[in-house]
Amino acid sequence: MDTINKFKKYSILFIAFIGLAVGQSCTDKFEEINTSPVGVTDDQANADYALIASFLAQAQRDIIPEDVGEYQLANNLCSDAYGGYFGAQAPFVGNANNLTYSLVQGWYQAIWVQRYIKAMNPLYRVIELTKEDQNLQDIYAFSLVLKVAAMHRTSDKVGPIIYSKYNVINDDGGISYDSQEQAYTLFFEDLNKAIDILKTIQNNEDSPAMQKADLAYTSKRYSHWLKFANTLRLRLALRIAYVNPTLAKTEGEKALDPVNGGLLENVVDNCYITLSVDHPLNIITSSWSDTRLGAPFESILRGYNDPRLPKLFLTATDPAVAGQYKGIRSGINIDAKSRYDNYSKLQPQAMKMQLMVAPESWFLKAEAALRGWSNAGDAKTNYETGIDRSFEMYNLTAQASAYKNDATSMAMPYVDPKAVKSGENDVAASSPYLSKITIKWDDAATSATKLERIITQKWIAIFPDGDEAWAEYRRTGYPILFPVVVNYSGGTIPTIPGVRRMPYPQREYNSNSAAVAEAVEMLGGQDNGGTRLWWDVADKTF
Template identity: 35%
Template sequence: MKKNNIYRAVTACTFASAVLFSMPSCTDGFHEANRPGTGASAEDLNRDNYMTSSFIVQMENEAFPEQENTYQMNQDLIGNYLSRYMTYANNGFAEKNFARLNAPNGWVRYPFKDSMPKTVSAFKEIARVTNGQGLNYAWALILRAQSFMRLTDMYGPIPIGADPNDGNAYSSQEEVYKSLIADLNKATGIISPLVAANPDLTVSAEHDKVYQGKFAKWLKYANSLKLRIAIRIRFVAPALAKQLGEQAVQDGVITSNEDNCTIAYTPNGQYKTSVEWGDSRACADLECYLAGYNDPRLAKFFKPTEDVGPRTIIGCRAAAKIGNKATADKAYSAANINQNSEGVWLTASEMAFCRAEGALAGWSNMGGTAQSLYEEGVRLSFEQWGAGDATSYLADNTSTEADYVDPISEYGGNVSAVSNITIKWDNAATDDQKLERLATQKWIAMFPNGQEGWCEIRRTGYPKVFPLAQPTDYSIQVANRIPFDIDEATNNKDNYLKAVQLLNGADDYATKMWWQRR
């Protein structure tokens, strides 16, 4: 997208958000509406499905953003760049962006002013129509948990309506996470008996772009989201994480690629940003791990460059000083994706790596050892991408990350490898080496979901990444968070000041998430 189109999108959506915020707070009544639900009769479901279908679609569009503007602003510019999966090739982005830790406020505020009110307004309508009960309410709880988890992992504290007297008050990230766990437990409590009675239960298939109304799959997804949360918080809340993770696996997480969470939206968001607009290109970090490992997924993830360069597939360094978009587009590789490809948001491979880490942490009944589940994660990823057999790859105990050679030295420049971690599992390795090996392969396997890749870098410190190509005002190489909307300091001053206190640090890119390990 051209730069001026981004700002038009921001302006238009900000206006829409302003309309929403002129009503009572979009988070008012969050907990009041969140009362326990019960099973619904067929008559109730038919009535509720008709009335809630458009709101479910709206919630899916925010939970799994694929529409071009929504994808670019909520996913590509933030998570994809900070995960070191993609980076900008548009010289209009080169001075101020998230990779350089100085993004313009129009970018910073977009998820808060656009995605959050859309999610909450749709949820409130569903809660009203269903009276906070039944299958559709449970579905909405799952979708809100997915959306709010992404938002809190961007900003830290966010307003979730926990204060009955002030819907604009922020909750700490710890409080947000515990609320999401409660929501998912409530949702699975509603769905589980219905699916147990009817494993083929299908509702609103024509409106569900993810699982076509198959609630056995939504149940697995909700349990998988619990396991993702458990792993996220395991260093800061080990007892809660263990309990939640063990229960999630027992109840049933995604273990097969046929149950992966993908959404059909044409045109695919990454196709627009990378292929059609040419705003994003492969990041050097991901290219060099894949190239160094002789990983066949490299050609599955990215297209060959248009120009003849030192390699067929070439990434660009994060925070590069892009001088000309047309030149950068030809020199660096676009995503290997079609306009009708489905967006990928949670996979069996990720869940295998989560269970591997659970086993590494001493959790019970993960379904295998840390080694066997690590290897299963790699195999599932190879299967997902049609990359062939992973046996020889998993036996490789010598290959490491490659050095980076830039075809346009004045943009990013060359840089030596920063990691010597190999592929083959080593039970004699230290716990930290095991974590690095696991986290690096998990990071590779989660492509193209940059939000989760970014979370893994922050949570574990792995994979190790190249230094930024241009200096910033910070000593860190990857943002720990993005700042709050600057307008909050004026329009919601008292709550903003309390939110900064909840951060336990400054309102900047360096302050860490509650759940970060280091």
């Protein structure tokens, strides 16, 4: 894992290019950076939309980072593991690392680098270039959607973020944060602006600028991104359903109203960003040999006899578990990388990054129907259609019916035959941390059970989007995941319910101290991994 030196390099880039307050040496350069970031005028660079296309390509490829080092630190050793998808077989930092709740400063600063330097900065630039240009309103709308898609992931990892005040310098040289509640209100406002524009042009031919800028779709781009924006609005509406049910319902019903353009409902609507390099998970899995199947994912998919599992992972080659799909539990004692190196590897990924898929929209609609939101349809139909769409993604349509009607299969107990101490990583059938939810829809079940069923299937269907998996786990408590065995947090992160957020990087304390202090006040707790975010309420009664 060649990442610490990489982030020393990014410290220089951070000072040189980002519009965040990182001391006087940075603020002196704001005008220069904003005027001509690449040494040419906007008119020169925009003659063939080259500047717009290059900025938006960078932003799209850093909503979820294509850079392998950034992805490993910001995602794979964070949300991918906390969401139950992956486990790490290496005892990084003497096994005192994110997975054992000794949060590594040099790791979680990657979230800041990735989203602000590589996503927010180019998006801010394009928005400033296009917001008043009537010939580029499509690009303005597209940029707003991408901005929300990127920055909600940042907020969902840390809480309060720099959003509305981005590039607005305070008298002390700092830049102020928005609370997470304020940020979500702004997310909805930006999506509303974008959707209003995209609705009016959804049937138009794609402009030359849009053809160059969009890395996801090859036709009907306005219609597709309109559906993406509505599905994103529904995702964010449900995220706040416990903490602000009134606003959640209002925004969710806007997303569900067919007059606003619809959702991502079919597999052809799936949103994947074309990458310029190999998928980072391929490198982390094979070249670096740093990640393997996560134990909760193994337990649930093997217990369900889920035909998607072979599409996602390879069987293990370790003699102790050869021929099985075997995952690593996160937060355990690991003495050497070789102990788990031959557990199940990820199947090779295509050179594209998944941002959002149609099955998610159906599971979102299923939950919205449970909550009684207008135009949500029937919860059972939505739930089963979500499964159908997921199976279709993997060419498994013929097996979907039997799977949906399985009323008995549930997660299987987890056994780790290679644990440092025999049995310490196992999760028995009687454990409260082993999911008991079955697959088949049951109209007679409680609302809480229906929600668990929906979220568990959504979790499977959106793989490998660890950001969303971890966010939904914190919001709902589902799917039921395994707690850590080893907790090196020094009491700052409870083993149950587990890590809730990532702290702010030391760079912010060094260069934007007053603003980050206000952000921590907005957070309502200490700046550590145990403090809940605004939408992560303790009482999750449905």
